[in-house]
Structures are given as C-alpha cells and as structure tokens.
Amino acid sequence: MFHLVVGNFLCMMILFNQSPSAPSADTDTMFPVEKWHYAAKGRRDPFVPLLGTELSQGGKTSHLSVENLTLIGILWGDKGYYALVKDGLNNGYILRRGDPVAGGKVADINRRAVIFQIVHAGVVTKYKLPLKEKERR
16 A cells, blocks of 8 residues: 555656646647658659549649639630639649539639639638639630
8 A cells, every 4th residue: 555655646746847848949749740851853752642633533622722723714625614723832723623622612614714612611602713804815
C-alpha cells in the first residue's frame, strides 16, 4: 500500500512540475512535421500522386474556388461544352459539366457562361461566371 501512495505522489509531482514548451515559429502543430522541398528541374514531382488526377474523378479541380476563377473561353463540339478557366495563380484548367469545384460542381456550360452549383451550410446557390465581351470571338 505504501508503494502505491509513494508512486502516485511521485507521478503527481512530475505532472504538476511540467510546463508546456513554447512552440517554435516554424511549426503550427503539436507534433513536429518534417518539411521537404523538391527541386523538380523539369522532372515529374514524385510526391504528386499518379492516380486521381483526371478532371472527371475529382482530382485537380476539386480544390478550385469559384471566386478566384476567370473564364478565358468556351469550346463546344460533339461531346458538349468545355470551359477554359484560370485560377488566381494563372494555372489553367478545362472544366466540363459535373466536374467538382470547392463546395460544389459545374452545373451547366453554355456559349456565354459557366454556371456553378455551390452548397454552403445546406443552402444550394447558383453562381454564374460569364464570358466577358472583349474575350468573346
């Protein structure tokens, strides 16, 4: 019995005498994370997954925010309409109907605009991104 009391007392003393260490400036989590930088030098980045990068499977476009997109052009053909858009970092994407974007999907594409269906807090809204007159040909 004496060993249990002494053991509990020592454990409590150790716990109460600990103070949290100040987090370093380069970490924002409780556990340290190794950060890597890869210099591609014209090669494919080996840390980018090979699977799931097709637009129809929700790979590259599911992170696109509708507020940061610029509609560059619209193409159409036998298989429907395609929208050429670029994001805030000037990365170009080709969207078609049903492709996922952040918080929603591409609802429709016509010759004048792309219409997105965005769901936020259970409320479905439609956002229209028109093609500017000077860009239309």
